[in-house]
Amino acid sequence: MTVPSPRPVFDAIPGYKAGRPAEHDELKLSSNENPFPPLPGVVERAAAELARINRYPDAGVARLHAALSRHLSRPEDTFAAGTGSVAVLFSLLDAYCGPGDEVVTAWRSFEAYPIAVTVTGATHVTVPLRADHTHDLDAMAAAVTDRTRVVVVCTPNNPTGPVVRHDELERFVAALPSSVLVVVDEAYVEFVRDPDAARGLDLQARFDNVLVLRTFSKAYGLAGLRVGYLVGHPDVAAAVRKATPPFSVSDVAQAAAVASLDAADELAARVEEVVQGRALLLEGLRAQGWTLPDSQANFVWLPSDQGPQLAEAFWPVAVRPFPGAVADGGGVRVSVGTTSANERLLDVAARHLTGR
Incomplete structure (x- = not known):
């Protein structure tokens, strides 16, 4: 058969x-x-949710959005959460890309990027890293065409480690058409100590087409519970929330993430x-x-x-x-x-x- x-x-x-x-x-x-x-208090607050796993999770992830709003001083409608930042990226690309569109990333970079792009039917355009294993933003800008819908900048870059400088990223964003979404993937931002490193949230506050991806999997130690989020313009965040399967983030994961934010x-x-x-x-x-x-x-x-x-x-x-x-x-x-x-x-x- x-x-x-x-x-x-x-x-x-x-x-x-x-x-x-x-x-x-x-x-x-x-x-x-x-x-x-896990950080102090995380296991206890997550375990408390196990007594009600017969109920569906909070589909709006309201507690986490409220906690992130307090933590980052951003309105709640600028957030979209999912099962890890990679899942949020999948939802974003689902919302904005399709056959005939292009997504530009550096390469080598996070190996989930080509999967996330290709599954939408869009074309993945890769730009080689420079010899020092950093993003070549000039070459990435040159790779943008009228078919480009999204550009992803991973800083620090996975798997090579270097960051993108803030001044370079600022010039890069300013030179792109406002119709192109710029995803600043900051999965490892908590470990950054370089004062010249890109500050994605600062750029997102200035440019409506910039959004930032972050995760609780790395620094916060919640890799097994899968919680990540996006910070972006309210319209972008709303589109991503629509593209995200309902009840993706469990109440156990949400409680653990909120508790982790409290353990600064x-x-x-x-x-x-x-x-x-x-x-x-x-x-x-x-x-x-x-x-x-x-x-x-x-x-x-x-x-x-x-x-x-x-x-x-x-x-x-x-x-x-x-x-x-x-x-x-x-x-x-x-x-x-x-x-x-x-x-x-x-x-x-x-x-x-x-x-x-």
Whole structure:
């Protein structure tokens, strides 16, 4: 029997590859997860919602929108939440893109971008990163045509780590037609320490076609509950909410996210510990002879033409390989873990270089 075929566009969609599981969680440095347990109060407030899981979640995600409004000093109608910032991006592209449209991103960048773009039927236009693994905004601007509906700028860039400078992004946005949506993907913004880094919310306040994506999966440590959100013009946020399946964000996840926002001091301390771990990884790997770009995220990037082979050599520490030549974005991404996990990574990296 012949089963019905999906739309032809699905033949061109790459499958998303999750990070490799490790023998135990501490050595899983492949998925940019927070190595610490949930923030104080999060488990208790999330667990309290389990007693009413016979009820549908709040479809309007009202408590989270209200908490984000207080946290970011933005009106509640500028938010749209979903199951992670990637799901919000899927909804955004569903709302604004279709066959014949184009979406411009840097490459290599977040590997979900080509999936999210292609599933809409739009064309994914990629612009190579510069040699220092940063966005080439001039080339991205040149790639914009009258068919371009959305441009995505990932800062810090996943998987390479560098940020886009604020002055460069400001000039870039100002030069684009106001009909083009500019998505500033700030999934790792809490880890940024570069004073010249782009400030997406500042630009969103000035330009109606700019929107910002953020997530609770990284710094806040809620990767398993899947909560992300968009900050944008009320009309854009409303369109994204329409394109988002009802009841996407569970009340358990919503309670955890709100509780995480309330734990600001504890969050700051944990983020700072990750930032210090990042500095030690960068310093240690460079001292061994590895050439790495700067990172402002919770991971570091090792450019390599032999990404999969390098990942195998680093086992039992699980890292994320990206196949291909360095010029095409090949390499290995290493998440910042606990102190002992970081030390183990440095040890296997040194053993690889010395052949021991």
